[in-house]
Amino acid sequence: MRWSIAKAVIIGLVLLSNVAVAQPLAEESLILSTQCGRFQLVLGRIKLDCFHYKKVRLHQATAAPSEDEEFLFVTANHGTPSLHYVRHLGQSKVTIDTTQNDCIRIEAKHQLPTDRTETLLIQQQASGPIEITHEIGEQSRQIQTASFWHLIAEEPELFETAVAPLLSLMFDRYRMDEFSDAIDQRLRAQAARSPEITKASVEQAVGQLADPDRRQRLAAQRQLASAGVGILPLLNQIDNKRLDAEQRQLIGKLKQRLTIDRHDTPDRVAAWLATDRGYWLRVSQDWTPQQRSDAHRYLVATCGRGLDVDPSAVAVRAPIAGH
Structure with a gap:
């Protein structure tokens, strides 16, 4: 991206300033409202768009005594952007970090009424499965999945209740449930x-x-x-x-x-x-x-291998001619 010095100074004064507001934080995250860092899904994996981003350092907080706040920091190294985002709202805190080579780390913590803490950690490396750790108090589950589309099919309840709200902070073009239904219809x-x-x-x-x-x-x-x-x-x-x-x-x-x-x-x-x-x-x-x-x-x-079906329940057709 090319910026003139004058534009850079003006934008820097705006984007690098801290903004205190009296009303609650907006439902739309700073990631979406500013479009300074744009995420997309590529074959079900999170990618930070390398061509559409702005270097910013933004902090937005509500007036005391509330501790609600948002922080967004976008930088780049040799044209490859990285992003750090924090959203602290009530008893919940979300942190999103991206580094070069499409490595993503998303952590959400929520204080439950029972004095237990629920934690969801999503880690995506440049290659290999997406790793998810879900903890409620002392109970812990670890999940590996090939993509977020696979996760919807494999863990629909976890995705809907815990993962989808986090992705909604990053994406504005996907309605994941409708998208998944459309994939199912095509298959x-x-x-x-x-x-x-x-x-x-x-x-x-x-x-x-x-x-x-x-x-x-x-x-x-x-x-x-x-x-x-x-x-x-x-x-x-x-x-x-x-x-x-x-x-x-x-x-x-x-x-x-x-x-x-x-x-x-x-x-x-x-x-x-x-x-x-x-x-x-x-x-x-x-x-x-x-x-x-x-x-x-x-x-x-x-x-070369079909479903594990019961032939007595499903009359399976003969293989397609020529295959």
């Missing part, structure tokens, strides 16, 4: 169609990346790239130890291109999850017998 429709991506075709194309003929290697690259984000769950199942250096390099570059920072839409997320058998196992539990039958058939063709 139900997808189950009734022939799959566009199969495990067998992906493994064949990956093997072709090591072909001595350069034309065959290029054809395999084009085939894999054209499959879109739906190929990612299948690529993650491939044992890298069985690949040569060039195959690993090409697959790494392909994954990087497919996970570029494009914010989630129902179509994009549904395409990504279309080959994620674990996700289907969760969401299909509430489907009708016919929909589960379609899902089983679809997953057999796509992933």
